[in-house]
Each structure stands twice: as structure tokens, then as C-alpha cells.
Amino acid sequence: MQQCGLAAPFRKGRDLDPQIHVPRLLRCRTYGSVLELTVETRRGQTIEELNTAAPKLAASLRAATYRVRPAQGRRAGYSTVIELVMHDSLTAPVQAAAASPLPTYDKVTLGRGQSGATWQLVVRGRHTLIAGCSGAGKGSVLWGLCCGLSPAVRRDLVRLWGVDLKRGVELQMGAGLFSAAAYNPRDALAVLKSLLQVIDERGTKMAGHSRLHQPRPGDPLHVLVIDELAALTAYSDITIRRDAERLLSEILTQGRALGVVVVACVQDPRKDVVPMRGLFTQTVALRLRSIEETVMVLGEGAAAIAPAHRISPRAPGTAWIVDDTGAVDRVRADYWPDEVIAAVATTNRANVLVELPANDNLDDFAGDGEWDVVSPRRPRTPRKPREMSLVAPIGGDDE
Numbered sequence: 413m414q415q416c417g418l419a420a421p422f423r424k425g426r427d428l429d430p431q432i433h434v435p436r437l438l439r440c441r442t443y444g445s446v447l448e449l450t451v452e453t454r455r456g457q458t459i460e461e462l463n464t465a466a467p468k469l470a471a472s473l474r475a476a477t478y479r480v481r482p483a484q485g486r487r488a489g490y491s492t493v494i495e496l497v498m499h500d501s502l503t504a505p506v507q508a509a510a511a512s513p514l515p516t517y518d519k520v521t522l523g524r525g526q527s528g529a530t531w532q533l534v535v536r537g538r539h540t541l542i543a544g545c546s547g548a549g550k551g552s553v554l555w556g557l558c559c560g561l562s563p564a565v566r567r568d569l570v571r572l573w574g575v576d577l578k579r580g581v582e583l584q585m586g587a588g589l590f591s592a593a594a595y596n597p598r599d600a601l602a603v604l605k606s607l608l609q610v611i612d613e614r615g616t617k618m619a620g621h622s623r624l625h626q627p628r629p630g631d632p633l634h635v636l637v638i639d640e641l642a643a644l645t646a647y648s649d650i651t652i653r654r655d656a657e658r659l660l661s662e663i664l665t666q667g668r669a670l671g672v673v674v675v676a677c678v679q680d681p682r683k684d685v686v687p688m689r690g691l692f693t694q695t696v697a698l699r700l701r702s703i704e705e706t707v708m709v710l711g712e713g714a715a716a717i718a719p720a721h722r723i724s725p726r727a728p729g730t731a732w733i734v735d736d737t738g739a740v741d742r743v744r745a746d747y748w749p750d751e752v753i754a755a756v757a758t759t760n761r762a763n764v765l766v767e768l769p770a771n772d773n774l775d776d777f778a779g780d781g782e783w784d785v786v787s788p789r790r791p792r793t794p795r796k797p798r799e800m801s802l803v804a805p806i807g808g809d810d811e
């Protein structure tokens with residue numbers, strides 16, 4: 413600790429105490445490939461100083477990587493937990509072979525964390541921003557989420573709504589999972605207005621009865637999936653942009669408790685490109701182009717402990733996440749090949765389709781419930797799921 417700049421002599425009056433004071437090691441334990449150190453600050457030191465020294469400690473002990481999280485319990489104010497990962501289990505990519513059969517909607521498994529543990533992302537009650545430059549692997553997070561929710565989609569516990577203004581190239585791969593999808597800006601506005609209608613109706617029903625919507629078949633969690641948010645909020649026609657910004661901001665501020673959440677991908681996280689960035693309640697930071705982008709996406713102080721700008725281009729799907737307890741982790745999403753997405757979408761097709769209003773009627777639609785948007789999908793003969801095998805590893809295996 414002394415060599416990592418964490419030790420110092422104390423001042424005794426005018427003199428320096430000859431004794432060097434170091435932070436106290438409260439606990440040291442190992443699990444998997446992780447060496448976990450719980451360290452207490454010395455007098456005159458902040459937790460931030462311990463966190464900032466974590467990379468030096470990791471390098472001194474020859475750890476592959478590290479993560480820092482706040483200590484729990486009564487020592488939380490003056491101690492921190494540094495997890496040194498002695499072997500990086502994120503190096504080799506993993507390919508998803510099929511969706512889990514469980515109809516979950518609270519959280520979905522997307523891959524693994526750097527300790528080797530499963531990485532699960534909370535979906536219900538959160539708006540998620542997936543930020544990463546081109547080729548960072550936003551598709552793996554997006555499809556991990558959609559395919560992970562697909563058994564619930566099939567039972568109408570979850571309804572997926574898609575917006576993909578890059579000609580639908582991404583979302584059409586799993587089109588069967590979506591109750592409605594927009595591939596042009598006018599349809600995108602119709603999707604946003606339909607979801608605001610759901611919020612209005614639920615708000616009226618839930619007021620005074622419940623503060624968090626509980627999904628049930630037929631009364632589902634609505635998840636709006638936007639492939640490239642900037643295409644709607646920055647690169648569209650000015651009138652579309654203005655309307656989209658207003659509608660999306662309303663959904664982001666009112667939807668969470670009412671069971672309407674947003675998952676959006678973005679390449680460029682600047683405020684003028686994504687003005688409503690601050691309304692997302694959790695962020696997955698894939699590879700970013702600069703330290704400034706890391707600060708924009710994960711917040712002040714994140715660049716040192718969650719350096720998304722240092723993720724290797726040879727490890728797509730790798731991301732830094734900061735959860736609501738402030739814990740930081742590096743994760744890697746499983747890769748979803750096109751044929752697996754298509755097979756999942758065939759097996760777990762949405763059984764409710766939402767008809768978007770024709771473009772000509774859109775201006776009249778004020779979200780007042782005058783037209784019925786929901787129509788059941790015609791029953792179909794169930795198809796046998798395509799047989800798949802797990803293939804790993806793929807691509808390069810080093811960072």
C-alpha cells in the first residue's frame with residue numbers, strides 16, 4: 413500500500429510522526445479467481461483515494477483486472493472493497509445458443525461479470541441506455557434483452573415495441589418478438605404516442621391502488637426498444653425531432669412505475685445528440701471513443717474506476733456498468749448470432765399485435781384512446797424450434 417501512494421506519516425505538532433500510517437486491511441478472502449480486499453481508510457484519507465489507487469494495487473499484485481465497490485454495513489462510510497481479478501474470464505467470447513425457457517421480466521441474464529458470475533440486468537422499473545461506438549457490441553446487449561424476455565413475450569407478460577430508423581436492419585432480424593415496430597420516423601412517433609396512451613390509461617387505473625405495475629398476461633410490462641436513438645433525436649426532420657424528444661421525455665419521466673420502460677442504444681452520447689440522456693436510470697457503457705464520453709455516460713469520477721474508453725476493440729460486447737449501489741463491474745454480453753435470434757423469434761412470437769395508425773391519421777391521434785390499437789395475432793400452427801448448438805469461442809481471445 414505504501415508503494416501505491418496510500419501511506420503517509422502523520423503530523424505531530426510541528427514534527428512528522430516517524431511512523432508511516434497505512435490503510436487497514438480489514439478482510440482478505442478469495443473466491444473463484446478473485447482476491448477480495450476490504451480496506452479501511454487511514455486518518456486524513458477519503459474512500460475516493462482508495463478507489464483511485466485500485467489500478468496501482470491491481471498492477472502491483474499482477475491482477476488481470478479489478479473492480480471497486482462500496483463496503484456494506486456500519487463501515488460503509490470509511491471502507492471500500494477492492495476485488496482483484498487474478499484471471500480474466502471475459503477474454504473468450506461466449507455465443508448464446510437459445511433463450512432461457514423461464515418467463516422472466518424483472519431481470520434478464522445477458523452474460524457474465526469479470527469474476528465469472530452471471531451478469532443480470534434489471535428490466536422492470538428501469539430505463540436503460542446502451543452506449544457504445546460503432547462495432548462495440550450494442551446488438552448483443554439488445555438481443556440478450558429481447559431474447560431473454562421472449563418467453564414472457566409469448567405469454568403476453570411483456571410486450572416489445574421497436575424503433576429502428578436504420579431501415580429496420582437490426583430489429584427485423586427478430587421481428588416476430590415485437591408487437592409493433594417502426595422503421596420510419598412517422599411510425600416511430602405513433603409508437604411513442606401509443607405508449608403514452610398506455611401510461612395515461614394505467615395512471616388513471618392505478619392511482620390510489622398501486623405504485624408499481626405488476627405484469628400479468630394481457631396487462632404486460634411494455635418495453636420500448638430503440639436501436640439508434642440519435643436517428644430519432646438528432647438526425648430526423650426538425651418537427652419529428654421536437655415531437656420525439658417531448659414524447660420520449662414524457663415516457664421516461666412517467667413510465668417506470670406504470671410498467672412502460674425504455675431500452676435505447678446510442679453511438680454518440682453527447683447531450684445535443686441525446687438531450688434526454690439524464691432521464692435514463694441505468695447505463696451499459698460499451699467501448700466509448702474518449703475519456704470525455706465515459707464521463708458523459710457514467711458520470712464524474714467514473715473514468716478511473718470504469719474506463720469504458722479503454723475497452724479493447726477486439727472484445728466487442730464488453731462493457732462497464734455502475735449499479736444503483738454504486739458498485740462497478742466489467743461485464744461481457746453473450747453474442748447472439750442472427751440464426752439464433754430468428755429461431756427465438758419464431759418460437760416465442762408475440763401473440764398480440766398493435767396496429768399503428770396510418771401516417772395520415774397520426775396528427776389527429778392525441779392518445780385519447782379513441783381508436784383501438786391492440787389486435788390479437790391470428791393463431792398459428794406451432795413450429796418446431798430450430799436445433800442449435802453452442803459454439804464457443806468465436807473471434808479473437810485477447811484484449
Ligand SMILES: Nc1ncnc2c1ncn2[C@@H]1O[C@H](COP(=O)(O)OP(=O)(O)OP(=O)(O)O)[C@@H](O)[C@H]1O
Pocket residue numbers: 505506544545546547548549550551552679727728729730744745746747748806807
Ligand atoms: N458479445 C459479443 N461477443 C463477441 N463478439 C461480438 C459480441 N458482440 C458483437 N460482436 C462482434 O462485433 C460485431 C459488431 O457488433 P454489433 O453489430 O453488435 O455492434 P454495434 O455496437 O451494434 O455497432 P453499430 O452501432 O455499428 O451497429 C458483430 O458483428 C460481432 O462479430
